[in-house]
Amino acid sequence: xxxxxxxxxxxLHKLREFGASGVGKGVFxxxxxxxxxxxxxxxxxxxxxxxxxxxxxxxxxxxxxAPGRSLLMGSHSDSQPEGGWLDGAxxxxxxxxxxxxxxxxxxxxxxxxxxxxxxxxxxSAVWSGGLPLDKADVLTDGxxxxxxxxxxxxxxLSQGFVDPARFSGFVEMHIEQGxxxxxxNEQIGVVTDIVGIRDMSVTFEGQQNHAGTTPMHLRRDAFQxxxxxxxxxxxxxxxxxxxxxxxxxxxxxxxxxxxxxVPGRARFSMQxxxxxxxRLSRMEEIIRTTxxxxxxxxxxxxxxxxxxxxxxxTMDQSxxxxxxxxxxxxxxxxxxxxxxxxxxxxxxxxxxxxxxxLFVPSINGVSHDFAEDTTESDLVAGLxxxxxxxxxxxxxxx
Amino acid sequence: xxxxxxxxxxxLHKLREFGASGVGKGVFxxxxxxxxxxxxxxxxxxxxxxxxxxxxxxxxxxxxxAPGRSLLMGSHSDSQPEGGWLDGAxxxxxxxxxxxxxxxxxxxxxxxxxxxxxxxxxxSAVWSGGLPLDKADVLTDGxxxxxxxxxxxxxxLSQGFVDPARFSGFVEMHIEQGxxxxxxNEQIGVVTDIVGIRDMSVTFEGQQNHAGTTPMHLRRDAFQxxxxxxxxxxxxxxxxxxxxxxxxxxxxxxxxxxxxxVPGRARFSMQxxxxxxxRLSRMEEIIRTTxxxxxxxxxxxxxxxxxxxxxxxTMDQSxxxxxxxxxxxxxxxxxxxxxxxxxxxxxxxxxxxxxxxLFVPSINGVSHDFAEDTTESDLVAGLxxxxxxxxxxxxxxx
Numbered sequence: 001x002x003x004x005x006x007x008x009x010x011x012l013h014k015l016r017e018f019g020a021s022g023v024g025k026g027v028f029x030x031x032x033x034x035x036x037x038x039x040x041x042x043x044x045x046x047x048x049x050x051x052x053x054x055x056x057x058x059x060x061x062x063x064x065x066a067p068g069r070s071l072l073m074g075s076h077s078d079s080q081p082e083g084g085w086l087d088g089a090x091x092x093x094x095x096x097x098x099x100x101x102x103x104x105x106x107x108x109x110x111x112x113x114x115x116x117x118x119x120x121x122x123x124s125a126v127w128s129g130g131l132p133l134d135k136a137d138v139l140t141d142g143x144x145x146x147x148x149x150x151x152x153x154x155x156x157l158s159q160g161f162v163d164p165a166r167f168s169g170f171v172e173m174h175i176e177q178g179x180x181x182x183x184x185n186e187q188i189g190v191v192t193d194i195v196g197i198r199d200m201s202v203t204f205e206g207q208q209n210h211a212g213t214t215p216m217h218l219r220r221d222a223f224q225x226x227x228x229x230x231x232x233x234x235x236x237x238x239x240x241x242x243x244x245x246x247x248x249x250x251x252x253x254x255x256x257x258x259x260x261x262v263p264g265r266a267r268f269s270m271q272x273x274x275x276x277x278x279r280l281s282r283m284e285e286i287i288r289t290t291x292x293x294x295x296x297x298x299x300x301x302x303x304x305x306x307x308x309x310x311x312x313x314t315m316d317q318s319x320x321x322x323x324x325x326x327x328x329x330x331x332x333x334x335x336x337x338x339x340x341x342x343x344x345x346x347x348x349x350x351x352x353x354x355x356x357x358l359f360v361p362s363i364n365g366v367s368h369d370f371a372e373d374t375t376e377s378d379l380v381a382g383l384x385x386x387x388x389x390x391x392x393x394x395x396x397x398x
Numbered sequence: 399x400x401x402x403x404x405x406x407x408x409x410l411h412k413l414r415e416f417g418a419s420g421v422g423k424g425v426f427x428x429x430x431x432x433x434x435x436x437x438x439x440x441x442x443x444x445x446x447x448x449x450x451x452x453x454x455x456x457x458x459x460x461x462x463x464a465p466g467r468s469l470l471m472g473s474h475s476d477s478q479p480e481g482g483w484l485d486g487a488x489x490x491x492x493x494x495x496x497x498x499x500x501x502x503x504x505x506x507x508x509x510x511x512x513x514x515x516x517x518x519x520x521x522s523a524v525w526s527g528g529l530p531l532d533k534a535d536v537l538t539d540g541x542x543x544x545x546x547x548x549x550x551x552x553x554x555l556s557q558g559f560v561d562p563a564r565f566s567g568f569v570e571m572h573i574e575q576g577x578x579x580x581x582x583n584e585q586i587g588v589v590t591d592i593v594g595i596r597d598m599s600v601t602f603e604g605q606q607n608h609a610g611t612t613p614m615h616l617r618r619d620a621f622q623x624x625x626x627x628x629x630x631x632x633x634x635x636x637x638x639x640x641x642x643x644x645x646x647x648x649x650x651x652x653x654x655x656x657x658x659x660v661p662g663r664a665r666f667s668m669q670x671x672x673x674x675x676x677r678l679s680r681m682e683e684i685i686r687t688t689x690x691x692x693x694x695x696x697x698x699x700x701x702x703x704x705x706x707x708x709x710x711x712t713m714d715q716s717x718x719x720x721x722x723x724x725x726x727x728x729x730x731x732x733x734x735x736x737x738x739x740x741x742x743x744x745x746x747x748x749x750x751x752x753x754x755x756l757f758v759p760s761i762n763g764v765s766h767d768f769a770e771d772t773t774e775s776d777l778v779a780g781l782x783x784x785x786x787x788x789x790x791x792x793x794x795x796x
Binding site: 176177178179180183195197199201209210211212213214215216217218221223224226227228230231234241243244245246247248249250251252253254257258259260261262263269271273340341342343365367368 | 574575576577578581593595597599607608609610611612613614615616619621622624625626628629632639641642643644645646647648649650651652655656657658659660661667669671738739740741763765766
């Protein structure tokens with residue numbers, strides 16, 4: 001049976017009705033919200049219609065299980081507080097359409113809390129064993145609700161955890177969430193790897209002082225130390241980074257943060273991402289060396305928060321080759337191999353089985369915003385690549 | 399009658415008992431607090447003992463009036479929430495001691511809310527006509543109490559506003575609140591002028607983006623724009639400033655201020671101080687030119703908040719000469735002429751009459767802190783300079 005583009009787009013729009021919000025095609029469907037649970041129940045019915053066995057696990061991940069050994073496809077159906085209609089939902093509905101139309105056994109999954117109301121890709125992190133359930137249960141959202149409390153609202157639906165051994169691999173289709181494909185007028189990105197992340201908080205502590213009576217040469221101004229650190233770091237990274245490497249100072253908290261007071265303390269986030277673990281380490285060394293230099297020169301006490309490290313994940317060669325084969329047929333000259341700069345459920349699932357990912361463009365690179373969108377022709381192109389890839393995998397997928 | 403150092407120091411310690419708090423010689427005596435009002439009543443009694451007529455005006459400024467035309471001396475007796483025992487109190491108690499011992503008519507004042515629980519040097523601003531009473535009354539403190547409500551707690555003490563024409567001039571002794579005298583092991587600073595202040599908020603608005611999926615060359619990162627602005631500004635100011643000029647970025651608010659998001663907006667305070675109005679204007683021009691350049695180069699929308707401008711105030715030549723004469727006798731080779739980088743009640747009073755100021759050292763430059771202190775020998779040196787200055791003014795003061 002061929003994939004049905006119309007049914008696929010209709011189901012995407014139907015899923016959007018759960019939590020439709022904001023402007024354009026916006027969605028408000030955070031993990032465990034009423035809209036999220038209703039959407040999952042609707043999805044479970046569609047899975048059953050497709051001949052799959054719906055199965056909720058104890059954290060609310062929803063599987064649609066094919067009999068016997070199968071390829072797992074999907075993503076997540078929870079959204080950001082100001083989310084778009086495609087982030088996560090696209091991968092789930094595309095998987096559903098492939099499961100309906102494919103001759104091969106395809107299971108479907110919608111992971112829970114990928115968007116991190118509680119942790120980071122929480123549902124797939126628990127399922128993959130990366131996050132113990134008791135540690136997840138004490139995570140809290142912004143209003144103090146714990147993950148344990150939240151998941152209890154789905155307890156009546158819960159069966160046990162699904163045995164990962166029944167799946168031969170995992171394929172996730174997702175919007176790019178960045179501008180590269182859209183800027184190049186390309187339709188498909190076949191992911192080579194999901195970049196690793198390093199993230200830590202850095203604090204320069206100088207001397208808080210009166211901004212009128214403290215001469216410039218006697219100041220130990222923590223903001224000036226931060227600015228100098230940033231400038232010198234940018235210079236030094238030039239010799240180390242690739243065009244894919246990114247680094248960000250996204251959070252800055254000055255103390256006491258008043259216009260008439262020389263800042264005594266600057267605490268800021270330092271995050272960097274790259275596909276190569278060696279490069280991540282070299283960057284860390286440059287960060288620490290530079291911060292230490294600045295601290296010595298500027299009379300600062302330097303402290304670091306804990307280093308968060310997520311290792312890069314390389315996509316499975318054979319699954320990726322199948323996606324590339326499909327991309328070349330659907331969008332010759334209009335697809336590329338590219339790293340994923342964002343985290344995805346596939347990062348966690350890679351602990352359990354081979355994984356691969358496919359991107360379609362995000363218009364203007366917008367995501368995590370009501371304005372997120374992708375043209376219908378690109379959505380359908382993505383679906384067709386998945387279909388061809390699954391066909392080419394043939395018996396391999398078992 | 400000679401000034402009595404012991405009585406002067408004893409009275410300083412007695413005043414500290416009202417609101418004594420925190421460590422060391424800390425004080426908690428905000429404007430209109432129970433401790434502040436009790437301290438003012440105690441001060442009124444001491445003024446009466448000294449033969450002065452105590453007079454509370456409608457905003458709680460306390461005058462001790464000498465008969466006929468007189469020189470006014472004093473400062474303020476309210477404190478910061480975590481204040482020291484000398485900031486303000488020193489100038490009031492020194493004035494009281496001079497009034498007691500001088501042969502000339504000396505009036506004493508303790509202004510209300512110099513520390514800005516409600517506005518900026520609120521009591522002297524109202525008295526001098528710089529701030530209309532109806533505008534002052536609607537100012538609120540951090541907990542929502544209005545100036546109007548707060549001053550009503552002293553309404554039973556209130557007489558009318560004092561006619562400034564009865565005063566020939568105003569002399570304020572104060573701690574330096576900066577490190578210059580202490581670092582140079584000097585005892586006395588004779589103030590040449592109170593610097594002018596310019597203060598405005600500046601906003602760079604770029605594009606908020608995902609910190610993983612947005613390549614460096616496609617970012618419009620508002621923090622990077624701020625850092626670049628700061629670096630370039632520091633370079634350009636070098637050719638314009640003097641060692642007395644200061645400038646500060648004390649407040650920085652990034653939006654959304656999250657480690658995984660490229661900052662879309664940076665709003666920050668830009669404050670600069672100098673004794674020369676022309677230099678203040680040249681600095682403003684450099685700030686605006688540089689910010690515009692950065693905005694163009696980095697793809698930012700640039701906006702400014704309103705420009706707060708306080709003009710520099712030059713000390714009266716003759717009052718200042720009297721203080722210099724005293725300083726040379728008390729601390730030969732250990733005094734200097736210097737600008738005041740901080741605002742004082744004298745700034746407001748200069749609208750009404752000639753003013754002059756005298757500084758004694760702040761140990762390690764610390765102020766607005768429980769740890770604020772000055773050695774007894776420096777406190778006494780300041781008192782002696784005032785005494786000699788008043789003697790040298792002789793009949794001039796009438």
